Every structure is written in C-alpha cells, then in structure tokens.
Amino acid sequence: MTETLEKEITQRIEQIYPELVQTRRKLHQEPELSFYEFQTTSFLVETLHGYGYEVHQPLETGCIAVLKGGKKSDRVIALRADIDALPIQEEGEHKSEFLSRRNGVAHCCGHDVHTSNLLGAAKILKEYKDDIEGTVVLVFQPAEEKLPGGGRLLSESGILQKLGVQEIYGLHTSPYHQPGEVAVKSGPLMARPDEFTITVFGKGGHAAAPHMAVDPVVLSGQLITLLQSVITRHINPTDPAVLTIGKIEGGSAHNVIPEKVEMKGTVRTFDREVAEKIRMQMEQTIKAVTEAAGGSYDFNWDEGYPAVVNDADTTEKMKRVARRLIGVKQVTEIEDPVMAGEDFAFYQEHFPGTFFFLGSGSEESGSVYSWHHPRYNADERAMKTGVLILVGLALDSSDDS
Numbered sequence: 207m208t209e210t211l212e213k214e215i216t217q218r219i220e221q222i223y224p225e226l227v228q229t230r231r232k233l234h235q236e237p238e239l240s241f242y243e244f245q246t247t248s249f250l251v252e253t254l255h256g257y258g259y260e261v262h263q264p265l266e267t268g269c270i271a272v273l274k275g276g277k278k279s280d281r282v283i284a285l286r287a288d289i290d291a292l293p294i295q296e297e298g299e300h301k302s303e304f305l306s307r308r309n310g311v312a313h314c315c316g317h318d319v320h321t322s323n324l325l326g327a328a329k330i331l332k333e334y335k336d337d338i339e340g341t342v343v344l345v346f347q348p349a350e351e352k353l354p355g356g357g358r359l360l361s362e363s364g365i366l367q368k369l370g371v372q373e374i375y376g377l378h379t380s381p382y383h384q385p386g387e388v389a390v391k392s393g394p395l396m397a398r399p400d401e402f403t404i405t406v407f408g409k410g411g412h413a414a415a416p417h418m419a420v421d422p423v424v425l426s427g428q429l430i431t432l433l434q435s436v437i438t439r440h441i442n443p444t445d446p447a448v449l450t451i452g453k454i455e456g457g458s459a460h461n462v463i464p465e466k467v468e469m470k471g472t473v474r475t476f477d478r479e480v481a482e483k484i485r486m487q488m489e490q491t492i493k494a495v496t497e498a499a500g501g502s503y504d505f506n507w508d509e510g511y512p513a514v515v516n517d518a519d520t521t522e523k524m525k526r527v528a529r530r531l532i533g534v535k536q537v538t539e540i541e542d543p544v545m546a547g548e549d550f551a552f553y554q555e556h557f558p559g560t561f562f563f564l565g566s567g568s569e570e571s572g573s574v575y576s577w578h579h580p581r582y583n584a585d586e587r588a589m590k591t592g593v594l595i596l597v598g599l600a601l602d603s604s605d606d607s
C-alpha cells in the first residue's frame with residue numbers, strides 16, 4: 207500500500223464516516239438475538255449486493271461477501287464481524303437518540319459497531335478493487351453470543367475452506383482503550399468459556415420444620431462457597447481459571463422450603479484439560495454435598511468456545527499494518543489475556559488468524575462500562591480506525607513488507 211493510497215483511503219473514511227454512524231445507529235435501534243438476525247441479514251445482503259459483492263448465505267442468518275481483487279493472486283484473506291445482540295434491557299442517556307426499539311434486546315457488546323465497520327470496509331474495498339491482490343472474504347457472522355456459536359457453524363460449514371481462506375482477522379470494541387487505539391497480543395488472548403447448570407433437589411416443607419425437609423437453599427449456599435475452592439485448591443495457580451455463578455433461582459415464599467434450586471454459571475480457562483479437571487471436581491463436590499444431606503442433583507456442562515489464540519505471523523502483520531496506518535504509539539501490546547470468551551476461536555482452529563481490540567472507550571460518549579452492561583456504549587469514532595485497519599489488512603500484500 208503506497209503512501210498516496212493510504213492518504214486517499216484515510217480521507218475516504220472521513221467522507222463516509224456519517225454513513226458509518228448512521229448504519230451503526232440503525233443496527234443499534236433494531237437489535238436481533240443470536241440466530242434470529244433476519245432483518246439485519248436482509249439489510250446486509252441488500253447493501254452488499256448494492257456495492258457489487260457476490261454474497262453467500264451458508265446459514266439461516268448472517269452472510270459472506272466475496273470480492274476478487276484486480277491483481278491476480280492466490281491470496282485469500284477473510285475479515286470477520288459478528289452481528290448479533292444480547293437479551294439485555296438497555297439503559298443510558300448517551301445513547302438516548304438511538305436506544306434499542308426492542309424490549310429486552312440490545313447491542314450491549316458493540317456488535318453493531320463491528321458490523322457497520324465491516325460494511326464500511328466493504329464499501330471502500332470495492333472502490334479500490336484494482337489495488338487488491340487476490341480475494342477478500344467478508345464474514346458477517348451470526349450468533350457470537352450463543353452456543354454453539356455462529357463462528358463454529360461457519361468454520362465447520364466448509365464454505366471458508368472452499369473459498370480458500372488463508373488468514374482471518376477480527377476485532378472487538380474495547381472500553382479499556384481510547385478511540386484511535388488498537389490493542390493486540392500474540393498467543394492466548396481470550397479464555398475458553400464453558401457453561402454449567404446445577405440443579406439441587408431437596409425435599410420441600412414448612413420453613414419452621416427444616417428437620418422434616420431437605421433444604422436445597424442451604425445446600426446451594428454451601429455449594430456457592432465450596433465451588434470456589436475447586437479453583438483455589440485443585441487447580442495449579444499458574445493456570446488461569448475463574449468460576450462464576452451468575453444466576454440462582456429457587457423458592458416461592460418466605461415460609462416455604464422449596465423442592466429445588468437452580469444455579470447457572472460459567473468457568474473460564476485457557477486449556478481444555480484444566481476445564482475438564484474443574485468440571486470433574488465440581489461434580490464430585492456437588493454430589494458429596496447434596497447426597498450427604500439426603501438431596502440429589504443434576505449437573506449439566508455445556509462446552510463453550512475454545513480459547514482465542516493469536517497466530518504469531520498474522521499478529522505480526524496486523525501490528526505492522528496498524529503501526530503504519532495509525533502510528534506506533536496507538537498500537538498497544540496487551541500483556542495479560544482477558545477471561546471473556548469469543549467464538550472467533552473456532553476460525554483459528556482452521557486458519558491462522560488474529561483477533562484484536564479496537565479502542566472505543568471515552569468519557570464523552572459514556573463508553574466507560576464493561577461489555578454486556580446495560581449502559582455499554584462504544585465511541586463511534588472507533589470505526590474510523592476499525593475501517594482503516596481492516597482495509598489496510600486487505601490491501602496489504604507481502605511485497606510491501
């Protein structure tokens with residue numbers, strides 16, 4: 207990518223910025239849950255057709271757009287954005303102009319920004335088609351937020367293999383970095399998020415006669431505390447691991463011992479073996495506690511996404527492209543991996559790839575809340591950097607290095 211081209215593209219992004227914002231807000235107002243992104247998909251397919259893309263729909267929702275560059279080459283690069291929203295009731299005055307119009311559904315993970323970003327890149331890449339070496343594959347992926355994960359379904363569908371994808375890149379907005387910045391690291395970046403449901407069965411009865419009942423509330427209380435020891439007493443302290451119970455439900459009145467209590471939670475690790483060890487130890491603990499009291503249990507474990515592990519070569523390329531386009535200081539090296547999960551990991555099981563964070567945090571846009579918070583917001587200026595880097599990655603050819 208020559209300097210003149212870099213300048214031209216930066217200017218072009220400034221020109222289309224109002225459009226990026228408009229698209230982001232449109233998506234934000236009409237969020238759709240994982241696997242139900244029908245309206246979003248129609249909008250994407252229509253827009254991409256309008257740009258002149260060849261569009262494939264291997265799954266019910268989401269789509270894949272293909273652009274053959276003007277310079278002949280076998281090179282095939284994929285860029286991925288996730289398009290789904292979360293089951294959250296949105297809040298936040300910074301977003302008052304474009305709050306979700308759907309009750310209990312909201313883009314509180316920034317996927318509206320990711321989608322608008324990639325659509326912006328699609329528009330610009332089409333305009334600079336003659337400068338592209340090989341083929342660019344744009345992956346608008348559904349259902350990042352829900353198991354088994356759209357990333358898994360797409361990477362196992364075989365379409366990317368058929369298109370000959372050789373490398374893949376994806377990004378996520380980050381409230382912990384400023385707009386204009388990106389952050390990345392080679393190796394493990396994001397954790398493996400497994401999910402579990404524990405049902406503790408007791409024997410219901412009168413609250414005043416606990417000796418006649420088996421109290422699943424008390425048993426659950428013991429388990430909540432004991433299960434933390436699975437991490438601290440059974441797992442090697444040098445292996446990162448987190449266990450969180452995020453939901454607990456049981457009982458109906460202040461004077462009734464209920465029949466059962468249900469708890470849902472997640473375990474985050476970087477290694478399947480560590481996760482497996484935690485699962486087994488959890489089950490032993492649950493079995494021992496419930497059976498000792500005369501109760502019983504049900505323990506359900508849903509294997510989550512693998513860990514996101516960035517390939518050394520694609521990460522080096524991403525850093526080189528980003529440093530040149532946005533400046534060395536704007537490219538942060540992440541030291542510690544984060545325990546959140548991402549189904550981008552599935553692509554990385556098939557293709558070398560890099561996932562990076564796009565700074566989107568600022569006081570003025572109220573973008574100070576963590577992902578999945580009802581007030582989560584992303585500073586829209588982040589999209590200028592996002593589009594630039596995605597376009598840069600697609601236009602970068604090995605001769606430039």
Ligand SMILES: [Zn+2]
Binds near residue numbers: 577578
């Ligand atoms: Zn999320």
Ligand SMILES: [Zn+2]
Binds near residue numbers: 316350378
């Ligand atoms: Zn997300």
